[in-house]
Amino acid sequence: xxxxxxxxxxxxxxxxxxxxxxxxxxxxxxxxxxxxxxxxxxxxxxxxxxxxxxxxxxxxxxxxxxxxxxxxxxxxxxxxxxxxxxxxxxxxxxxxxxxxxxxxxxxxxxxxxxxxxxxxxxxxxxxxxxxxxxxxxxxxxxxxxxxxxxxxxxxxxxxxxxxxxxxxxxxxxxxxxxxxxxxxxxxxxxxxxxxxxxxxxxxxxxxxxxxxxxxxxxxxxxxxxxxxxxxxxxxxxxxxxxxxxxxxxxxxxxxxxxxxxxxxxxxxxxxxxxxxxxxxxxxxxxxxxxxxxxxxxxxxxxxxxxxxxxxxxxxxxxxxxxxx
Amino acid sequence: xxxxxxxxxxxxxxxxxxxxxxxxxxxxxxxxxxxxxxxxxxxxxxxxxxxxxxxxxxxxxxxxxxxxxxxxxxxxxxxxxxxxxxxxxxxxxxxxxxxxxxxxxxxxxxxxxxxxxxxxxxxxxxxxxxxxxxxxxxxxxxxxxxxxxxxxxxxxxxxxxxxxxxxxxxxxxxxxxxxxxxxxxxxxxxxxxxxxxxxxxxxxxxxxxxxxxxxxxxxxxxxxxxxxxxxxxxxxxxxxxxxxxxxxxxxxxxxxxxxxxxxxxxxxxxxxxxxxxxxxxxxxxxxxxxxxxxxxxxxxxxxxxxxxxxxxxxxxxxxxxxxx
Numbered sequence: 001x002x003x004x005x006x007x008x009x010x011x012x013x014x015x016x017x018x019x020x021x022x023x024x025x026x027x028x029x030x031x032x033x034x035x036x037x038x039x040x041x042x043x044x045x046x047x048x049x050x051x052x053x054x055x056x057x058x059x060x061x062x063x064x065x066x067x068x069x070x071x072x073x074x075x076x077x078x079x080x081x082x083x084x085x086x087x088x089x090x091x092x093x094x095x096x097x098x099x100x101x102x103x104x105x106x107x108x109x110x111x112x113x114x115x116x117x118x119x120x121x122x123x124x125x126x127x128x129x130x131x132x133x134x135x136x137x138x139x140x141x142x143x144x145x146x147x148x149x150x151x152x153x154x155x156x157x158x159x160x161x162x163x164x165x166x167x168x169x170x171x172x173x174x175x176x177x178x179x180x181x182x183x184x185x186x187x188x189x190x191x192x193x194x195x196x197x198x199x200x201x202x203x204x205x206x207x208x209x210x211x212x213x214x215x216x217x218x219x220x221x222x223x224x225x226x227x228x229x230x231x232x233x234x235x236x237x238x239x240x241x242x243x244x245x246x247x248x249x250x251x252x253x254x255x256x257x258x259x260x261x262x263x264x265x266x267x268x269x270x271x272x273x274x275x276x277x278x279x280x281x282x283x284x285x286x287x288x289x290x291x292x293x294x295x296x297x298x299x300x301x302x303x304x305x306x307x308x309x310x311x312x313x314x315x316x317x318x319x320x321x322x323x324x
Numbered sequence: 325x326x327x328x329x330x331x332x333x334x335x336x337x338x339x340x341x342x343x344x345x346x347x348x349x350x351x352x353x354x355x356x357x358x359x360x361x362x363x364x365x366x367x368x369x370x371x372x373x374x375x376x377x378x379x380x381x382x383x384x385x386x387x388x389x390x391x392x393x394x395x396x397x398x399x400x401x402x403x404x405x406x407x408x409x410x411x412x413x414x415x416x417x418x419x420x421x422x423x424x425x426x427x428x429x430x431x432x433x434x435x436x437x438x439x440x441x442x443x444x445x446x447x448x449x450x451x452x453x454x455x456x457x458x459x460x461x462x463x464x465x466x467x468x469x470x471x472x473x474x475x476x477x478x479x480x481x482x483x484x485x486x487x488x489x490x491x492x493x494x495x496x497x498x499x500x501x502x503x504x505x506x507x508x509x510x511x512x513x514x515x516x517x518x519x520x521x522x523x524x525x526x527x528x529x530x531x532x533x534x535x536x537x538x539x540x541x542x543x544x545x546x547x548x549x550x551x552x553x554x555x556x557x558x559x560x561x562x563x564x565x566x567x568x569x570x571x572x573x574x575x576x577x578x579x580x581x582x583x584x585x586x587x588x589x590x591x592x593x594x595x596x597x598x599x600x601x602x603x604x605x606x607x608x609x610x611x612x613x614x615x616x617x618x619x620x621x622x623x624x625x626x627x628x629x630x631x632x633x634x635x636x637x638x639x640x641x642x643x644x645x646x647x648x
Contacts, residue, residue, distance in 0.1 A: 088619075089619070137486075138485055138486045138490075152585065152586075154478055154483055154485070155479075155481065157479065159478055159585075159586055160587075161462050161478070161586045161587025161588065162461070162462045162587050162588060162589040162623065162624075163587050163620075163623060164587075165587050165619055165620070166462075166584075166585065166586045166587040167584075167585070167586075168584040168617070168619070169584060169585065171584045171617055172581045172584055172585075173577070173580075173581055173615065174500075175500075176498075176499075176500070176577075184617055184618070184619075185618065186615070186617065253497070253500075256497075257496045257497055257581075258585075260490075260491075260492040260493060260495045260496055261476065261483075261490065261491070261492075261493065261496075261582075261585055261586075262476075262483055262485045262490045262491075262585075263484075263485025263486050263487050263488075263489050263490040264485065264486060265486040291497065291510070293492070293495055293508055293510065294508070294509065295412075295413070295489055295492070295508075296487075296489065299486065299487060300486075
């Protein structure tokens with residue numbers, strides 16, 4: 001460790017989600033020394049959000065010895081542009097409309113350099129440095145949450161593309177005719193089927209199309225969540241298992257296409273849906289096997305994130321800070 | 325230019341196609357000093373092919389002052405593995421079955437280092453160094469020949485993936501139900517529709533499904549080529565124009581998916597089908613515009629290769645030689 005990192009041994013990582021913003025102060029070994037969190041929503045402007053965040057941060061900054069000990073900050077956020085440090089058109093965040101220079105706001109408030117990347121990219125960096133993708137140079141991280149996100153690592157580096165927005169694999173088209181409407185305004189996207197909300201939509205579709213008995217019928221159809229489906233599947237409910245099979249098969253089929261692109265060593269899955277374990281992972285592998293080109297068969301691993309809760313995202317975000 | 329390149333100012337480039345093998349001796353500015361060619365087929369073994377190639381090469385090697393003047397050789401070939409210097413399972417080449425260590429065979433015969441890459445990757449490198457993609461760090465080269473190939477450039481480097489076979493975008497699935505059988509053994513691949521042979525198949529399908537008058541009916545349906553379709557379209561034939569519209573629209577739709585992956589600055593098209601000019605390029609742009617995410621709209625250029633004939637492939641292959 002050089003003198004610089006001895007003097008400034010920490011970075012701040014921020015996992016900025018649609019609901020919660022989780023902060024961690026992290027050392028160079030990936031140990032999270034202190035954490036805090038605020039709600040992401042409820043602020044009229046990005047400035048008001050930053051002010052609340054810095055107030056919460058100040059407490060844990062003091063815990064580790066003050067801002068002098070901190071080298072930089074890294075942020076993982078939806079619709080974040082790595083090149084410009086801005087959040088762009090983050091429709092799920094009230095203060096995130098338009099183009100928000102969040103890296104600059106934090107940098108000015110804290111007096112340290114701040115870098116920002118997409119939340120799925122941050123998770124990928126976290127896995128690469130601290131998680132199941134340690135030592136891998138080529139892998140794809142797929143986050144299965146409210147949406148489907150992805151972080152693509154090629155030759156050990158996140159793919160940002162010409163504009164900073166590469167790696168949005170939730171929006172490849174999987175159903176070309178009569179596809180479901182996606183949040184992006186187009187139809188048939190992977191995300192419209194394989195996100196947590198996509199799983200709930202599949203459940204409602206299956207319930208309405210047949211009279212097949214299912215534990216899911218005991219619930220208010222409009223309020224069904226992917227968690228309800230996984231509980232029912234865990235109890236052996238046939239329809240719930242079929243919902244996971246449909247979801248996983250489509251994810252696997254999509255991964256087979258992704259393999260032709262960058263031939264990754266592994267696909268790493270992260271997020272709520274992975275809690276279903278084999279219920280989702282087996283159909284993913286099955287869909288992949290059924291569609292993969294012979295040339296790639298048997299080469300890629302299918303892994304679940306090894307980092308708990310939001311650790312991957314916080315650690316990944318912090319790693320972006322080390323790289324400044 | 326350093327002393328080394330003054331002493332050895334040339335590299336050999338080989339564009340190894342299914343029909344012809346074109347050799348060029350190239351200087352560091354991309355000037356092709358001498359060329360020769362042999363047929364690719366008609367040899368029982370890779371050793372016999374190499375022997376014939378080296379015999380032809382010797383003539384032009386002597387023209388530029390002997391093998392002492394040549395630093396290395398680069399080969400662009402179908403199913404080539406950059407990492408291992410082998411051609412693997414090249415089903416279109418009689419001597420290319422199994423795993424053929426072609427780079428080693430040439431290296432032993434010529435006494436110089438030899439590197440090999442996939443033919444579409446070689447074309448991409450050629451465009452990046454000498455063609456329309458000069459100065460670009462992120463673009464996708466799409467070759468429209470007997471098959472559909474691709475070379476993906478991210479951060480100024482070809483994407484090889486974990487095994488050397490990344491960038492096979494001809495085999496993303498475009499038609500998920502009742503798709504055409506592809507040469508790879510799967511169904512619905514982009515290549516089965518948008519290669520030169522795919523265009524001919526589309527022509528035969530359209531001819532057999534309707535009685536619509538068309539210049540194409542004057543030809544033997546089984547022998548129709550994409551060139552025939554382009555000639556008919558050039559004369560204003562409605563069905564021929566519709567065949568290009570169908571082909572281009574699907575390519576554009578595929579490119580919209582590719583953009584979510586790596587957000588390229590440009591898509592560069594190369595190969596026989598591009599001779600049709602706007603007849604194919606306009607439908608490509610139309611399909612792209614209809615399917616691209618808002619975030620990426622208007623960002624990527626659609627270009628036709630600026631390098632004539634097989635120059636891009638020979639120059640690209642030679643560039644792989646400079647990099648050794």
